[in-house]
Amino acid sequence: MDFTWSEEEKSVFSEFEKLCRERIEPRAEQLDRNPSLELIKDNLNILAQFGYLGAPLPEKYGGGGMRWTAYFTMSEYLAKACASTHLSALAHTLLCANFIAMFGTEEQKRKYLPDLAKGRKIGALCATEPSCGSDLGALKTKAERIKGGKYVLSGTKAYVTNGPIADLFIVLARVPVDNSNSKKHEGITAFIVERDSRGLSVGNPYDKLGVRGSPTSDLYLDGVEVLAENIVGGVEGDGFKQVMRVFDIGRVGLAVFSLGIVSACLEECIRYSKERYAFGKPIAAYEEVNFKIVDMQITVDMGRSIILKSAWMHDMGLEDAGLLASCAKLFVAERATKNASDALQIFGGLGYIKGTKVERLYRDVKLGEIGEGTNEIQRRVIFKRLMKQYGYL
Numbered sequence: 001m002d003f004t005w006s007e008e009e010k011s012v013f014s015e016f017e018k019l020c021r022e023r024i025e026p027r028a029e030q031l032d033r034n035p036s037l038e039l040i041k042d043n044l045n046i047l048a049q050f051g052y053l054g055a056p057l058p059e060k061y062g063g064g065g066m067r068w069t070a071y072f073t074m075s076e077y078l079a080k081a082c083a084s085t086h087l088s089a090l091a092h093t094l095l096c097a098n099f100i101a102m103f104g105t106e107e108q109k110r111k112y113l114p115d116l117a118k119g120r121k122i123g124a125l126c127a128t129e130p131s132c133g134s135d136l137g138a139l140k141t142k143a144e145r146i147k148g149g150k151y152v153l154s155g156t157k158a159y160v161t162n163g164p165i166a167d168l169f170i171v172l173a174r175v176p177v178d179n180s181n182s183k184k185h186e187g188i189t190a191f192i193v194e195r196d197s198r199g200l201s202v203g204n205p206y207d208k209l210g211v212r213g214s215p216t217s218d219l220y221l222d223g224v225e226v227l228a229e230n231i232v233g234g235v236e237g238d239g240f241k242q243v244m245r246v247f248d249i250g251r252v253g254l255a256v257f258s259l260g261i262v263s264a265c266l267e268e269c270i271r272y273s274k275e276r277y278a279f280g281k282p283i284a285a286y287e288e289v290n291f292k293i294v295d296m297q298i299t300v301d302m303g304r305s306i307i308l309k310s311a312w313m314h315d316m317g318l319e320d321a322g323l324l325a326s327c328a329k330l331f332v333a334e335r336a337t338k339n340a341s342d343a344l345q346i347f348g349g350l351g352y353i354k355g356t357k358v359e360r361l362y363r364d365v366k367l368g369e370i371g372e373g374t375n376e377i378q379r380r381v382i383f384k385r386l387m388k389q390y391g392y393l
Ligand SMILES: Cc1cc2nc3c(=O)[nH]c(=O)nc-3n(C[C@H](O)[C@H](O)[C@H](O)COP(=O)(O)OP(=O)(O)OC[C@H]3O[C@@H](n4cnc5c(N)ncnc54)[C@H](O)[C@@H]3O)c2cc1C
Pocket: 091, 124, 125, 126, 127, 128, 131, 132, 133, 134, 135, 158, 159, 160, 161, 162, 208, 211, 216, 367, 370, 371, 372, 373, 374, 375, 376, 377, 380
């Protein structure tokens, strides 16, 4: 494994770090307090102008062709600056555009990727439903074949990141399977659905605990007609397998989300522990404070290492890349939740007050343990993959 960066990559990292620090971070507090669709769209536009939204997508379709190791290194700056903006960019690039880049037909890539890569269209992935998230195989949204090579989609999707601002949705729906012995995820198919489709509507943004600036909503499909050519990859029934592979890379993105938050906590705590005095000394003089800060540093170092290795495995196309992605997401998210709680503790009463940065980070961080498969589901995924590796499945 070689994580040395080219001069060009180094220069992109430093420009991107500056952009996140100067233009995204100063808006993070406002986005959290008064979530605004205009503001998050503007942030995404800033990232698009820089080339970040399309950075890992193939150059042939307007992307930057960046390797995953470099892309996730950049992403940490964004997650550190504003977790909400990072989450919306992740859903756009990794869950929607990359879905099409990985599995779309040549025509779908040519039609949709250039706009997604340049941020002219915003994307979302609609997998979860009100009655199922972890158990995606139980999804109820229906896709019925009708005449003229079309399908009619009906159902409700829940927790759609970017729902209120997206132009393009990848919707997982169930096409009836003519086989009574079929497994429950057979028939699940991914459709590309455009926002202006008749019968499609989007709910109001949820009022959330954290990542409040990243708009999340329901998506309602009431007899939405979609052409067969909008099935991702063109084959009915491939949706479940496809989305699991998409999550393999998306989970690295969510590990970076948690990492960036810890990195921000660390910086805040180092500063505050030198400024705040108790019993005649800065609180940095007390071991109980120091050890919490050290634990944050360990998460940052170990998290970065596991994320880079996992990204490198994706770059190399190695089979176990997904297994390490689950490990990375689980490991960093669990530690990050504890680290953010410690950060709030270091700030004492001030940490409990709105407007203190660690208070926001403490709320934002929890999503890392829920999105793209909860901690419990990650452990199941890891165990299943291990059993497979050892030849028991
Ligand atoms: C802010 C936010 C953004 C999101 N963005 C998106 C998005 O863009 N697209 C999308 O499709 N979804 C999105 N989600 C949904 C997210 O992926 C789901 O919430 C998550 O997968 C968990 O599903 P659930 O909420 O239905 O929980 P459930 O599946 O109902 O789980 C409830 C609890 O039971 C546990 N549990 C369930 N099954 C098992 C089991 N077999 N063994 C042990 N424990 C189990 C879970 O770990 C959890 O603790 C988002 C969620 C949030 C909060």
